[in-house]
Amino acid sequence: MARKSNGGVGRRRMLKGAAGVAGAALGSGAITGFPAIWAQNIKNITLRQCGTGVSAINEIAAKCKADLGFTLQMTALDSDAVVQRVVTQPNSFDIGDIEYWMCKKVFPANTLQAMDVKRIKYFDKIVPIFTTGKLKPDSVIAQGTAPNTVSFVEGPGSTKFAKGQTGWFTMIPTIYNADTLGIRPDLVGRKIENWKDILDPKFKGKTSILNIPSIGIMDAAMICESAGIVKYGDKGNMTKAEIDKTIDFLIKTKKEGQFRAFWKTFDESVNLMTSGEVVIQSMWSPAVSAVRAKGVPCVYQPLKEGYRAWGGGLSLAKHLKGAQLDAAYEYINWYLSGWVGAFLNRQGYYSAVLETAKANMSADEWGFWMEGKPAQGDIKNPQGVVVEKKGAVRDGGSFYDRMGAVACWNAVMDEDRYMVQKWNQFIAA
C-alpha cells in the first residue's frame, strides 16, 4: 500500500487561523515524533481517556503532556464499568481505552468512530495479529474474539465489522498479553503442565479462578477442555449445551470444595497468592510480578494447551471532531512511536509496534522481555525497580513462543445472556 505520511494535511483544515495551518504544515510528517499541531492551539486541549486500570498509567499522561503539549486525563475503571461508560455516557470521554472483546459489544452501540488508517503513521508496522489476525503468515487464528475480527468496520461512520481489512480501523492496540495459570512453585509440590492440573485433589481448597463472567468462562473452558469434560466447537462462542456442561462441571467442582475463592480485581488475585490462600489460580501477568516483588516465589506457568489471550486498544469517541480529533490522532501516533511501547514492554505486556519499541529499549531488555533470553544484567521495571536478576528467563519464553501459542481470545458470545444467567447460578450454588 502506497501510503503517504503527509496525507493528513488536507484534513487538518479544521484548524482555525494561520498559526494552525503553519503548525499543520510543520508537522505534516516531515518531523517525526513531535507534535504536529501548533502548540498554541493544542495546549488548551484536554483529552479524556477512560479505560481499564492496566493501561491508565500516569507516566504516560505526563510524557504525553511533555511531548505533545496537551493534557491527557485518565480515568481507571474496571472492565464492566468501562463498557457501561462507553455505551451509556458517550460524551463523558474522548478516548475509550477498551478491550477487544468489549469492542465487539460496544462498537455497534454507535458511540465510537472508526479511524482513518491513512492518518495512522505506523499502521503498516502494527503487529499483524490486529490486522490480518496471523502473527506469522502460517499462524492459525485462535478461537474467541480474535482482534482482527473486530479491528475494521466497513467505512467511516459504520458500526458493522468488516470481514477483511478496510481503511477504517476501530482500535489502536495498546496492551496485549497471553494469560495462563499462576502457581506458587514452593507450595504446589508437583509439575504443572496442563490447565486441568488446577483440578488436582491435592489442591483442594487452594485454587481460584476469576469471577468476571466473560473471562472466567474462558478459563473454565480451558480447564474443561484440558480435562476432557467438554469438547468445544469454539470456546469463544459456546452453544447453550456447551455452557450448560461447563457450568455444571464448575458447580460440581465448587461443591467439592476445590476453589478457595473467586477473585474479581487485580489486588485480590495478588493477595490470594501472596498469603498462600491459593497455590494455583487464574492470574494476570503483572499480578505475578507483584507477587514476586513481595519476595514470594510465583511462576506464570506455560501450559500445553496454550494461552488465553487478551488485548486492549484506544478508540475514538463519536463526538470528537476538529482540533480535538486532530489531537487524538496525534496522541495515537505518539503512542505507537516507541516510548510508550518500551514502557509497556518493560511491564511484561506487549505493545503494538515492536520496531519502535525496540529502538527505545536496551538490547538486554529487549532480549529478556521479547526474545526469551536470559537477562545479562538486572532487569528493571519502568519505575526503575529491579524485577529480575541477572540470568533470569521470562516465564513462557519469547514473544513468538507466547503469542504464537494462543488457544483462545477473551470473547463475547452470542449466548451471552444465557451465559450470565448460568454464571450467576454457579456463583449462587
Added chain:
Amino acid sequence: MSRINAWITYLQVAPLALVFLLFLVVPIATIIVVSFFDYNTTQIIPAFILQNYDELLTSPVTWRTYLQTIEFAAITWVLTLVIGFAVAYFMAFHVRSPTVQTVLFLICTIPFWTSNVIRMISWIPFLGRNGLANTTLLNLGLIREPLEFLLFSDFAVVLAYVHLYTLFMVVPIFNSMMRIDRALLEAARDAGASGWQTLWNVVVPLCKPGIAIGSIFVVTIVMGDFVTVRLMSGGQSASVGLMMMNAMSLLQYPAAAANAVILLLLVLFTVAAMMRMVDIRKEL
C-alpha cells in the same frame, strides 16, 4: 385568605416534594419502565415484555439467592440487635457519668470515620489461612490445621456485617433508652419487679422505636449489599445485589432492573411489616 394560606403551604412543601420527585420517583419509575424492556448484547430495546420477570422468577437460582440474602439479613439482624442492645443498655444504664457516656459513645463511632470497605478488608489478613487468628490458635496448640471456614465463607460474611452495622442498632436504641424516665425503673423496682422483668416489661417496650429504626437500617443495608458478600465470601456466595451487578456488567440492564423491582418490593414489604409493629412517628 385561606386560599393564600393553602398556596403558602404548597410552596413550603414544594422544595422537598421536588427533590423527592427528581431523585426518588423519577429514578424508580425509570427502573420499573426499563424492567419491561428487551435487550440484546449491545443495546436496550424499548418494549413491553415480561420475559425479564419470567426468567427471574422461574429460575431456581433467583429463589436460592433471595433465600440466601434473607438468611444473611435475618442472622445479621438478630446478632446486631442482641449486641447493639447490650452495648446501648450498658452505656445508658450502667454508666452514670454523662462525660464517660459521651466518651464511650464516641469510641463506638470512631471506627465509622474510616471507610466501610477498609474496615471490611482488614478482616481478610486476620482471618486467612495463614492469618493472625489461625497463627495464634496454632501456636497456642488449640488447633492442628488452620481453620478454613474463617475466611471466604458465610461465617466471614456475617462477621463483617455484624461488625459493620452494629452501630446502626446502638445509636437509635441508645437514644430511646436515654429518653426513658428513670423514675419508671425505680417504680418497677418498688413494685417488686426483678431485673429481668424490668428489662423485659419496661425497657424493651420503651426502646421499640429505637429497635425498629435500627432494624430498618440493618435489614435494608444487608438486603441491598453486594460488596461485603463478594469480598468476604471470596465470590463463593451470592446475594441479590451481586446478581444485579453480574447482569449489569454485561449491559443486561433490563434484567437487573427487574431484579431491582422485586428486591424493592421485598424490602418495602419488610419495612412495612416493621412499621406495623411499631409506630415510629408516634414514638419519636
